[in-house]
Amino acid sequence: MPPIQRIPLSEARSQLSALVQRAASQRHLTAITVHDELKAYLIAPARLEALLKAERQARPSRKRKSKLRGSLRIVGDLDAPGESPSELLQRSALASAEVLDLE
DSSP: OOOOOOEEEEHHHHHHHHEEEEEEEESSEEEETTEEEEEEOOOOOOHHHHHHHHHHHSSSOOOOOOOOSSSOOSSOTTTTSSHHHHHHHHHHHHHHHHHHHHO
């Protein structure tokens, strides 16, 4: 790979067509600077796509593991008169816990 050519933005403006043609050849990489500070690169699209693909493959998978364990079984009719919905839900949760302990 040839060395990276560093040129100031003012010079890059006047040579943009030639720089783009060189970058498109995939053999040339140009660093654009402003006051000697690197600001951008001119790089061929195929080369950039290859770099992005390699970066995606290097990242670890972000599949999340569920923190929810077990199950809850609703026992009874929550709309039935008598107990409040919170009491019914509590009773149902306790019954589900008992069933899970037995299994």
